[in-house]
Amino acid sequence: MGAYLVRRTVLLFVTVLGVSIIIFSLMRIVPGNVADILFESSGYIDQEQKAKIEAELGLDKPLVQQYTGWIGGLLKGDFGFSYMSERPAISEIVPRMPVTFKLGALTLFFTIVFGIPLGVWSAVRQNGIVDNTLRMITLSALSLPSFWCGLLVLMFAVHVFGVIPIYSNEPRGIWHELALLSIPAFVVGFRSSALIVRLTRSSMLEVLRQDYIRTARAKGASEQTIHYHHALKNAVLPIITLLGIEASHLLGGLVVIETVFNIPGLGRYLVEAIRWRDYPIVQNLVLFSAFAVVITNFIVDMLYAVFDPRIKYSE
Amino acid sequence: MSPPPSDSTPHISNGSDAPDTSPAGSFEAELAKAGANVRSRRGMAVFLARRYPLGGVGLAIVLLFIFVAVFAPYITSHDPLSTNPAISLGAPSAASPMGTDFMGRDLFSRVVYGARTSLAVAFGATLLGVLFGVLIGLASGYLGGWVDLTTQRFIDMLQALPTLILAMAMAAALGPSLVNTIIAIAIPKLPSIARVIRANTLSLREMPFVEAARAMGMSEMRIALRHILPNTLAPLIVLATAGLGTAILVEASLSFLGLGVPEPHPSWGRMLSESAAEYVRTAPWLVIFPGLAITLAVFGTNLLGDALRDLLDPRQRTSN
Numbered sequence: 001m002g003a004y005l006v007r008r009t010v011l012l013f014v015t016v017l018g019v020s021i022i023i024f025s026l027m028r029i030v031p032g033n034v035a036d037i038l039f040e041s042s043g044y045i046d047q048e049q050k051a052k053i054e055a056e057l058g059l060d061k062p063l064v065q066q067y068t069g070w071i072g073g074l075l076k077g078d079f080g081f082s083y084m085s086e087r088p089a090i091s092e093i094v095p096r097m098p099v100t101f102k103l104g105a106l107t108l109f110f111t112i113v114f115g116i117p118l119g120v121w122s123a124v125r126q127n128g129i130v131d132n133t134l135r136m137i138t139l140s141a142l143s144l145p146s147f148w149c150g151l152l153v154l155m156f157a158v159h160v161f162g163v164i165p166i167y168s169n170e171p172r173g174i175w176h177e178l179a180l181l182s183i184p185a186f187v188v189g190f191r192s193s194a195l196i197v198r199l200t201r202s203s204m205l206e207v208l209r210q211d212y213i214r215t216a217r218a219k220g221a222s223e224q225t226i227h228y229h230h231a232l233k234n235a236v237l238p239i240i241t242l243l244g245i246e247a248s249h250l251l252g253g254l255v256v257i258e259t260v261f262n263i264p265g266l267g268r269y270l271v272e273a274i275r276w277r278d279y280p281i282v283q284n285l286v287l288f289s290a291f292a293v294v295i296t297n298f299i300v301d302m303l304y305a306v307f308d309p310r311i312k313y314s315e
Numbered sequence: 316m317s318p319p320p321s322d323s324t325p326h327i328s329n330g331s332d333a334p335d336t337s338p339a340g341s342f343e344a345e346l347a348k349a350g351a352n353v354r355s356r357r358g359m360a361v362f363l364a365r366r367y368p369l370g371g372v373g374l375a376i377v378l379l380f381i382f383v384a385v386f387a388p389y390i391t392s393h394d395p396l397s398t399n400p401a402i403s404l405g406a407p408s409a410a411s412p413m414g415t416d417f418m419g420r421d422l423f424s425r426v427v428y429g430a431r432t433s434l435a436v437a438f439g440a441t442l443l444g445v446l447f448g449v450l451i452g453l454a455s456g457y458l459g460g461w462v463d464l465t466t467q468r469f470i471d472m473l474q475a476l477p478t479l480i481l482a483m484a485m486a487a488a489l490g491p492s493l494v495n496t497i498i499a500i501a502i503p504k505l506p507s508i509a510r511v512i513r514a515n516t517l518s519l520r521e522m523p524f525v526e527a528a529r530a531m532g533m534s535e536m537r538i539a540l541r542h543i544l545p546n547t548l549a550p551l552i553v554l555a556t557a558g559l560g561t562a563i564l565v566e567a568s569l570s571f572l573g574l575g576v577p578e579p580h581p582s583w584g585r586m587l588s589e590s591a592a593e594y595v596r597t598a599p600w601l602v603i604f605p606g607l608a609i610t611l612a613v614f615g616t617n618l619l620g621d622a623l624r625d626l627l628d629p630r631q632r633t634s635n
Contacts, residue, residue: 252477
């Protein structure tokens with residue numbers, strides 16, 4: 001176990017380091033930098049001014065030096081300087097984290113709470129009305145772009161309640177905030193839970209055919225116990241894999257939905273930063289999302305061992 | 316989680332110059348076993364349509380969108396780009412069945428021409444992703460050694476980025492254009508395609524028919540392209556079809572965020588961003604129709620993809 005953990009941790013850092021090189025190179029193949037954008041709006045380019053701005057931002061240094069400067073800074077907790085706001089990047093990123101984390105947690109909550117029970121229900125009623133209805137709904141959910149779904153919800157709210165449930169900067173109390181975040185979280189979670197329903201269904205169908213389920217029934221266990229205690233426990237591994245993938249890719253979904261619902265989180269900030277070519281912010285945010293992915297994968301692998309005692313990480 | 320190997324039965328070289336390694340042979344045999352009349356194409360089509368009615372619906376939807384994209388100028392007489400401030404934000408009427416946008420452009424023509432943009436990006440990105448994914452996967456699986464090791468690490472890194480985030484970063488780096496959007500959407504597709512092809516190649520490499528080909532003195536390149544590649548076609552078709560829907564969604568999301576296909580190409584995603592929150596109140600048709608087009612197109616490819624998976628790749632089935 002110990003050796004495995006060490007190997008995984010090393011691999012984790014190698015991956016993140018590799019991703020940082022990819023991101024850094026990507027940001028540098030852009031024609032033009034922030035100085036060009038600043039001058040674009042004024043209509044002409046003052047070469048002397050431009051050189052001065054580039055020197056101030058460190059853009060005139062060799063690429064390798066810029067890269068090592070970035071990574072070295074990160075290791076020391078220095079996240080660089082936002083060109084856009086002229087403030088340290090960290091003071092722009094950190095205040096936007098809580099709302100994105102809350103939104104992500106709520107999304108996962110909806111995904112699990114709807115996805116797993118509905119998937120079990122669908123499996124035990126295989127080919128029945130419930131099953132077929134759920135299969136049509138989930139297939140439609142997978143085709144629905146989340147931003148359109150969000151716009152439809154906004155439209156519905158406007159026409160029925162006469163208000164737009166858009167996030168205002170200061171929600172009135174925790175319940176108001178929860179209500180405001182639940183709507184976008186549900187919109188994003190709708191798609192993920194559709195995936196979970198489909199996978200839970202097929203995973204359960206495999207397990208429900210096994211002999212020990214018949215044994216459990218013969219012993220007189222209730223259907224509820226059989227489905228959730230005997231069957232789901234053995235069907236849960238692929239579900240955890242998918243949940244892990246969905247969790248690690250959450251930021252991708254939140255980018256869009258934060259834009260629709262005007263939520264001041266990391267996702268919407270990433271879009272703004274990309275538009276302004278604010279390298280320090282874009283680099284750090286994209287690297288952060290890569291870090292979230294590898295950490296989640298790591299946690300998922302550990303969870304396998306928790307849910308299935310047969311899995312041990314040792315050699 | 317490594318994907319299961321291809322289900323198509325590999326054929327042992329029959330000694331001719333171009334041995335039959337296409338999976339079509341075994342596919343027809345399987346159909347015949349299931350009771351289809353394989354002697355006529357019509358018989359096979361009827362059998363497939365009965366067996367996979369939803370897949371048929373999906374195929375019909377996809378064909379409909381292709382038809383609309385190809386014959387756009389004959390379907391609508393309005394120019395999707397011509398503006399007319401006099402009818403700005405007009406409600407749906409006989410003259411413009413889906414209404415007009417804030418610049419007075421006919422929304423129906425824009426949705427129709429939007430199919431061109433959307434499908435061009437979806438097919439372009441899928442083709443590009445498949446081409447390079449196959450090259451990487453084949454090289455990685457067939458050559459092995461350090462080539463395999465480096466490509467696998469590189470693929471790990473690409474996979475550490477969520478699809479949309481990677482596409483956003485690519486799109487931002489390359490700048491807005493139709494071709495760049497295609498590239499930006501193709502890159503996140505590489506890992507999954509390369510992985511499946513590699514896994515298949517690894518198992519096929521050890522097959523007797525590959526050994527036979529080598530014994531006949533075929534070059535490694537020829538073995539890889541003529542013998543290994545055709546046997547990975549089935550999972551490749553399944554992956555590519557499933558990827559079409561994702562590509563349409565990612566294009567729409569990118570364009571919605573203002574990072575996708577630029578003007579003057581009409582894009583469904585950008586139509587929604589132009590019409591975002593404020594038109595929800597005043598001009599709901601601007602929100603409803605482009606979104607419906609995206610959803611229907613993706614729904615069609617999803618149905619088709621599901622049916623193809625059941626048909627070609629029985630081991631990857633999610634439903635029984």
